[in-house]
Amino acid sequence: MEKIVLIDGHSILNRAYYGVPDLTNSEGLHTNAVYGFLNIMFKILDEEKPDYFAVAFDLKAPTFRHKLYEQYKGTRKPMQEELRQQVPVIKEMLTAMKVPLMMLEGYEADDLLGTVAKKAEADGLEAVVVSGDRDLLQLAADHIMIRIPKTKKGGTEIENYRTEDVMEKYQVTPIQIIELKALMGDSSDNIPGIPGVGEKTATKLIVEYGCIENAYAHVEEIKPNKARESLRDHYDMAQMSKELATINIHSPFELDMEQARMTDLYTKEAFELCKRLEFKNMLSRFEIDQSEQNQVAESFHVTSDLQQAGEWLGQLKEEKQIGFFLLSDEEKAFRGMAVSGANDTFFFCKQGFLTEGYLTSALDELLQTAEQAVTIQLKEQMHFWKPAESVRKKIRDAAIAAYLLNPLKGEYPYEDMAKDYLATMLPGKTELLGKSKIKDLDEEDKILSAVGCYQSYTALHAMPVMLEKLKAEEMDSLFEEMEMPLVYALSAMEKAGIRADAGILKEYAGELSEKIHQLEQEIYTDAGEEFNINSPKQLGLILFEKLQIPGSKKTKSGYSTAADILENLAPEYPIIQKVLDYRQVAKLKSTYADGLASFIGEDGRIHGTFHQTVTATGRISSTDPNLQNIPIRTEMGRLFRKVFLPKENWIFIDADYSQIELRVLAALSGDEALIHAFQNGIDIHTLTASQVFHTPLDQVTPLQRRNAKAVNFGIVYGISAFGLSQDLKISRKEASEYIDSYFASYPKIKEFLDRAVADAKEKGYIATYYHRRRPVPELASSNFMQRSFGERIAMNSPIQGTAADIIKLAMIRVDQRLREEQLQARLVLQVHDELLIEAPKEEEARVREILHQEMLGVTDFAVSMEIDIQSGSDWYEAH
DNA sequence: CAAGTCACG
DNA sequence: ACGTACGTGACTTGT
Structure with a gap:
């Protein structure tokens, strides 16, 4: 049909x-x-x-x-x-x-x-x-x-x-929708309807009488007095409405x-119009302009021949700016190298005499002669090649530039950069490869070389455009002095990895298994049946329907069984406490005991990946495994930190910034009271408690301090009375009073947060002290919830982001000092406000000194930073 | 593949 | 009136 x-x-x-x-x-x-x-x-x-x-x-x-x-x-x-x-x-x-x-x-x-x-x-x-x-x-x-x-x-x-x-x-036929509309009206469609009749009444009338005329004929029978009278008095209006509503x-x-x-x-x-409107994403729907694409592809040349390679490399030596890309397959095996000059891109297959060693050395030489070089995802390529120290400053990473220009995208493939910055439609990697994998392609397969060439080509040509934008947005120094140097520090950290003891992990796994089994049985007994405790759906039914436990709140495809809901019920219902315990133990086993074990390599170390182009605020993220969320808040979880060890006979030295976000807030807002407190070593939560609760500093109770701490957190998160009330389990009104009181004590903080929101609304983005930007499109939303979210983002991002910038700078400086002074000590982890270093024992004092100098030396704010340094023979001891 | 939950800062 | 704290990633279920 x-x-x-x-x-x-x-x-x-x-x-x-x-x-x-x-x-x-x-x-x-x-x-x-x-x-x-x-x-x-x-x-x-x-x-x-x-x-x-x-x-x-x-x-x-x-x-x-x-x-x-x-x-x-x-x-x-x-x-x-x-x-x-x-x-x-x-x-x-x-x-x-x-x-x-x-x-x-x-x-x-x-x-x-x-x-x-x-x-x-x-x-x-x-x-x-x-x-x-x-x-x-x-x-x-x-x-x-x-x-x-x-x-x-x-x-x-x-x-x-x-x-x-x-x-x-x-409950009515399509044609009766007219009757419905005529009765209830529709303001958006300019249909008046009749007063006092809404959806419910209208539906009832039509279901019963079929149409307005019939309802009017039986008007005396109509039950709700209000509806009867309204219909009687406004029958003409209803008829007119019906006419209006009828298509x-x-x-x-x-x-x-x-x-x-x-x-x-x-x-x-249509393509031209899309271009003019700057609908970049939509351009990909259009048949890729063959001539444009062919033009690019025609500048690609491929060889596996040593002599030919030599010739081309000689040619490339004349180029001041080059693009390059070391292509590896899904298993991280090197497959070839692409290098672009102004007019041509050459692909050198890894084959015969063109070995990995030959090609990477050739690249090293090219980097010596070139003035500038661009690639995409440098850190990934550094798994099998590292640029010499002397040429590192010449190299730029296009993906990182693209991330700074828009940190919300999540991914930065070359075809997007070509589209966004070169207005060129290129076939993407998945488009080129289809279902095949790089590792299954022959050396001379055109697709293999094309993947490499497009990367190199795009990197070289998009970079000048991006650099100009970065400059215009005052992010050039953020890019050159912070993000690019950081690549090397992160790469070194990934390469070093962190030693982990598989034996201890296995031991914990066994203990946790037993606990899980035990809790499982007890829960089944309490519930009177066996079910999957891991399924929120099944668990909700057991707790709130079968066992009739009251206080089930939120829904959306079932009952909420989140910890904060269950915690309120735990004291009264043993099964709930057991479920919470079960959840905790199950999490520890699956994510940490079993999860981490699978990442320990042959060298006895875990080599995770740190991502530099993921978060909206500028933080680093960590995957495979995530080493930034190793447990610490409960003792049972914290024990996992005993699994993480320094190299044999070495020690860990761990340094973390104390209250970095609140210090940043104090500095950026210029609030004198807060600055004074930090500069004089006054406990910040106690001070806040004393202000908010109008209590002398020395009489603040532990509860007051705890509440004040939540307020401080709230401020950093972009305060809302509702959020605070949820966290503290107090009324919204009380929470609101806390906040008012807080702002009365720290007026400059209120000014700062208000300014952040106003700024973001006006400019569409918010920036850190170091000019890192985060767009806040949510602020333009007509949806209240979205807009409020945008406001909180505007308040939180400059704080979280500036703190992220500070520790990035610290990492670069620490890493550099360690290498300058030829110490063996090396960074192994970064956890947002914490740096973990492993070092030979004899280097401890020196490393402590360096951490102290460099972490504190980054900023020159009205508020100085403070760090805690500890050392130990495992991460548990050192933190 | 999304939703729910929970580990961290 | 609206319905939430900010930023991440991994694991489990269930469609």
């Missing part, structure tokens, strides 16, 4: 406008509604794969139905300017895509949609009508599906309605089906 998709143009544009954060292109044109519209449109078309497609719009001239309404109540609300200016743009785009625009003077889009959909159905087609307007539900039928996109946080979800779905959700399916509009037949939307004109 053939299918036609019809879109309600204004309605979807409107949806998109309010659902997508404000976007503007460099001409200053607002583009968010057009962008959102196209996204919804593509999604629908991808799903439906229709044979015909058209979009309906209202014309400016007032329609009959408008007139009727305007007689009743003046004019419609004018459209917002930012949205209004996007209407011609989307029409231009659709025209460029050769999509017919359905418009007819004197008729609304609804009428055209209704007319065409009904006609299509009568002609034996399947019709799909897309609108944000529930009014359209009256059109639903067996072969007419109404699709209503809803913008949710995880993207757009689409509700689908055929006859059955309407009846299920509204005219007999308009004289006729759609030319040949024009509506689906053709390639991705025309050159």
Whole structure:
């Protein structure tokens, strides 16, 4: 059966406008509604794969139905300017895509949609009508599906309605939707309805009487007095509303089906318009411009021949700027090297005389002569090659530059950089490889070399564009002096790894297994049956339904069994305490005992990966395994730190910044009271308690201090009364009083946080002391929750981010000092405010000295930093 | 592959 | 009125 998709143009544009954060292109044109519209449109078309497609719009001239309404109540609300200016743009785009625009003077889009959909159905087609307007539900039928996109946080979800779905959700037939609307009214659609009747009453009336006229005929029987009287008094209004709500399916509009037949939307004109609007992500939908792509690919040259390689390398020596990429396969085996000069990119296959050693030495030489070199993901390449100390300053990593320019992306593949900074569409790695893997490709396979060449090519050509942007945003020194040097410190840390004792781990695993088994049995006994305790779904049913334990709160696909909910119930119900214990032990076993064991290498050490381009705030993250979340808060968990050992006969030296985030806050805000406290060694939580609770410093109780500590945390997180009240299990009002009291004591902190939010709202981003930026698109959201989230981000990010910057600088300095002084000591871990070093015993004093100097030497704030240093024969002892 | 939970700063 | 603390990653279930 053939299918036609019809879109309600204004309605979807409107949806998109309010659902997508404000976007503007460099001409200053607002583009968010057009962008959102196209996204919804593509999604629908991808799903439906229709044979015909058209979009309906209202014309400016007032329609009959408008007139009727305007007689009743003046004019419609004018459209917002930012949205209004996007209407011609989307029409231009659709025209460029050769999509017919359905418009007819004197008729609304609804009428055209209704007319065409009904006609299509009568002609034996399947019709799909897309609108944000529930009014359209009256059109639903067996072969007419109404699709209503809803913008949710995880993207757009689409509700689908055929006859059955309407009846299920509204208890009335599609045609009766008209009656429903007429009774309850619809402010967004300018239907007055009748006063005092809402969804519930309207549904009841229609379910019982079928239509308004019939209800009126039986008006004396209507039960709720209010509804009866309202219907009696406003019957004329109800009739008018009904007329307003009725879509005219007999308009004289006729759609030319040949024009509506689906053709390639991705025309050159549409592509150009997308470029102008700067819809970078959308460009990938267009057939990749073959000529452009071929031009790039033609500059690629491949060899496995020694003589040829020599010739090309000689040629490359003349280049001042080079791009390079050492290609490895999925198992980290080296496969070849790509090097780009201004005009050409050469790929040297690892084969025959072109050994790994030969090629990397060749690269070393090229780096000697080149003035600057660019690559992508330098740290990964350093698993089998390290640039000489003397050339490190010449090398830049394009992925890191891209991360600084937009830290929210998560991934920085070359094709994205080519698109964003070179306006060039390149085939991505997955596109090139398809289902095959690099390790299965022959040396001379074109795809193998292409993967390497595109990386090298993009790195070289995108870098100048990115550098210019970094400079314009004052992040060039962040890039050159912080992020690039850090690559080497992180690489060294990964290479060193950290020694871990598999024996101890196994021993713990055994003990934990026993505990798990024991708790399991006790829980089954208490529950009266066996079930999977790890399943929140099953657990919720057992606790809150079978055992009827009260106080089950939150839901969303079941009961919440999160720790903070269960903790409140634990004292009263032994089974709950056991579940909590079980969870803790199970977590320790699976994630740490078994999890860590699987990462211990043949050298007896764990070599995790530190990521420099992941977090939104500038922190480093750690995976495979995550070494930044090794337990410490409970004793049972903390014991795992005994597993982490320094090299034989060496020791650990661990240094952590104390209260780094609060010190940063004090410094950035310039709050005198806080600065004074830090400079005079006053306990910060006690001081806060004394201020917030109006208690002399020496009379602050432990409880007050604990609460004040939560307040301080709250401040750093972007305070909200609700969050604080949750954490402290107090009323929102009390929490609010704490906060007010806090801000009264530290006025400059309030100023600072307010300024952060205002700044972020104005500029669209917030920055750290060292100019690292984080965009805050949430602040432009019309959704309250999203916007509040944006405000908290704006308050937290400069604090968390500046602290992250500080320890990054510290790492670079410490790492450098250790090498300068030719110590054997080396960094093995970074845990956000903590550095862990392993060192021969005799180096301890020197290392302590260096840590002290370098960690404290980074900043020159009104508040000085403070560190705690400890040493020990395992991580447990040293921290 | 998403949701829920929980380990860390 | 709306419904939450900020930043991560790993493991388990269940669709």
